[in-house]
Structures are given as C-alpha cells and as structure tokens.
Amino acid sequence: MAAYEGIFPAIATPLNSDGSFNEQAFREVMEFNIQAGVGGFWVAGGNGESVLLDDEENMRIVSAAAEVNAGRINNIMHVGAPTTERSVRMAEHAASVGAEAICCVPPFFYSQTDEAIVEHYKAVAAAADLPFYVYNLPQSTGVEVTPDLMKKIQDNVPQLAGLKHSSVNFANVREWERMGLKCFIGSSMLMLPALTIGAVGCIDGPPCAAPELWVDIWNKWQSGDIEGAREAQAHASKFTDIMREVGVHSGTKAVLTERLGIDCGSGRLPNPPLEGSRREEMLKKISSLGINPVAVPSGGD
Numbered sequence: 001m002a003a004y005e006g007i008f009p010a011i012a013t014p015l016n017s018d019g020s021f022n023e024q025a026f027r028e029v030m031e032f033n034i035q036a037g038v039g040g041f042w043v044a045g046g047n048g049e050s051v052l053l054d055d056e057e058n059m060r061i062v063s064a065a066a067e068v069n070a071g072r073i074n075n076i077m078h079v080g081a082p083t084t085e086r087s088v089r090m091a092e093h094a095a096s097v098g099a100e101a102i103c104c105v106p107p108f109f110y111s112q113t114d115e116a117i118v119e120h121y122k123a124v125a126a127a128a129d130l131p132f133y134v135y136n137l138p139q140s141t142g143v144e145v146t147p148d149l150m151k152k153i154q155d156n157v158p159q160l161a162g163l164k165h166s167s168v169n170f171a172n173v174r175e176w177e178r179m180g181l182k183c184f185i186g187s188s189m190l191m192l193p194a195l196t197i198g199a200v201g202c203i204d205g206p207p208c209a210a211p212e213l214w215v216d217i218w219n220k221w222q223s224g225d226i227e228g229a230r231e232a233q234a235h236a237s238k239f240t241d242i243m244r245e246v247g248v249h250s251g252t253k254a255v256l257t258e259r260l261g262i263d264c265g266s267g268r269l270p271n272p273p274l275e276g277s278r279r280e281e282m283l284k285k286i287s288s289l290g291i292n293p294v295a296v297p298s299g300g301d
C-alpha cells in the first residue's frame with residue numbers, strides 16, 4: 001500500500017444526462033488516475049460535489065471507489081455533513097466497504113464552539129476507527145481550523161492523522177508539520193511551495209483531469225530535481241488557471257470527457273454547465289499545454 005503522500009486528486013463525480021451518478025465513468029476516471037501514478041484519492045469531497053448529492057449517492061461513490069482501488073492506493077473518503085448523525089452513518093459505511101481513511105469538514109451552517117466541533121469529530125472518527133483527516137475549508141464552512149483548535153482535536157481524536165489545508169493561511173502548513181500531522185495542501189498551484197515547508201502532498205480538483213502534471217512535480221521533488229519541479233509546477237499551474245477560469249466542476253468533467261472519450265457530464269446544478277464556445281476555447285487552451293486525449297484505461301469495470 002502506498003503512503004499518504006504525493007498527489008491525491010479530489011476526484012470529480014461524473015453525471016448522466018438526467019443528473020444521476022455515472023458509476024462506469026467514475027470507475028474509468030479513477031483507473032486513469034491510478035495508471036498515471038497518483039498516491040490516492042480524496043473521494044466525495046468539494047470537487048466531487050458531495051454537498052450537492054444525497055447521502056445515498058455519496059455512499060455509492062465511496063463503494064465504487066473502494067472496489068476499483070482494491071488495495072492499490074489510499075482512498076480518503078469524505079463523510080462531512082451538517083449533522084453528526086449523517087456524518088457518523090457515512091463514516092460507518094466507508095469503513096464497511098473497505099475505505100483506507102476518512103475525512104470530514106467541520107459541521108457547517110450553524111456556528112459551533114470549538115468543543116462542539118471536537119465532539120463532532122470524536123463521534124465521526126470513532127464510527128470508522130480509521131486514519132482521520134480534517135478538511136480545513138473555511139471559505140465554504142465558515143470554520144477556520146486554527147492550531148489551537150487542531151490541538152484540541154489532536155488531544156481528543158486518537159485517529160487523527162492529518163488534514164487537507166485549503167485555508168489561505170499558508171503559514172500554518174509549517175505548524176501542522178510541527179504538530180506531527182500529515183498536511184496536504186488544498187491548492188494545486190501551491191504544491192511545490194507547500195512541500196518545501198512541510199506538506200506531504202496536494203489534494204485538489206484540477207489534478208483529477210490531468211494527473212500526470214502533478215505526478216511529475218512529485219517525482220521531481222522526490223528525486224531532488226528542484227529546478228525541474230519548479231518548471232513542472234509552473235506548467236501545471238497554467239492548467240489550474242484555466243480550470244478556475246471556466247469553473248472547476250464542469251471544467252474538469254469537460255476535460256475528462258475529451259481526454260477519455262467518455263461522457264462525464266457537467267456539474268450538478270446550481271453549478272453551471274460548460275458549453276458552446278467557452279467549452280471549445282477551453283479545450284484549445286489545454287491542448288496547447290500538451291494535455292491531449294488518452295486511451296480509455298482498462299480495469300474500470
């Protein structure tokens with residue numbers, strides 16, 4: 001089993017034309033990424049649009065991911081929800097189908113005390129009893145996981161292994177390392193800088209559509225080729241720029257559709273579709289970066 005390090009794409013959730021989960025496309029996207037050399041996946045997270053799906057859909061995604069993986073890499077399954085009961089239920093399910101680890105955003109919408117957040121995490125982590133990762137996404141949850149709050153979590157959640165750090169407070173990457181936590185940076189444009197101050201890898205949406213770009217950064221960093229890693233990061237960041245310009249959810253699915261020859265659909269509403277001239281212009285831009293169609297991988301069944 002691979003270590004919890006390197007590039008862990010936040011995998012997209014392909015949808016059929018009626019808006020339902022396209023499980024076969026999901027399996028093929030996952031296999032494509034595995035063959036590209038990723039270390040694992042962040043499943044049913046932000047790029048997976050989990051908050052726009054119901055719990056049963058998210059559990060289907062987790063089950064499919066565990067089955068495709070079959071012990072080859074490390075899946076970190078997101079089980080975050082506004083209520084503890086729902087998160088616990090999804091954590092129990094993730095453990096039952098063979099997840100390697102789970103992750104969870106803090107409870108959101110209603111403001112909670114640090115103590116309430118800690119109790120939430122205690123219950124969720126205990127339900128699965130797997131390595132547990134905090135998802136620090138303050139711009140969406142309204143909760144900034146500070147070093148003080150993380151220390152409270154660390155003291156009360158023995159399953160805590162690390163976090164995905166998507167906060168703009170970049171300096172805390174060093175704090176997480178000092179606390180002995182595995183920190184994945186949540187911005188694919190900051191993978192290399194984060195590695196230099198203690199991060200173990202990167203989790204973000206754009207890499208699921210072009211994983212080879214970030215695998216290249218990781219491999220060069222690992223080999224000590226810092227200048228090569230810097231050049232690879234600059235190249236990969238151009239792709240992220242394009243995805244952010246058009247909208248990451250529908251953008252990554254459009255790229256996957258073009259590259260793999262399978263229809264991954266668009267984002268679930270209210271995430272807007274990427275259509276017409278905007279889609280064509282985006283595809284031209286990514287082609288200019290050398291991101292081209294690939295053979296549909298085997299092993300996705």
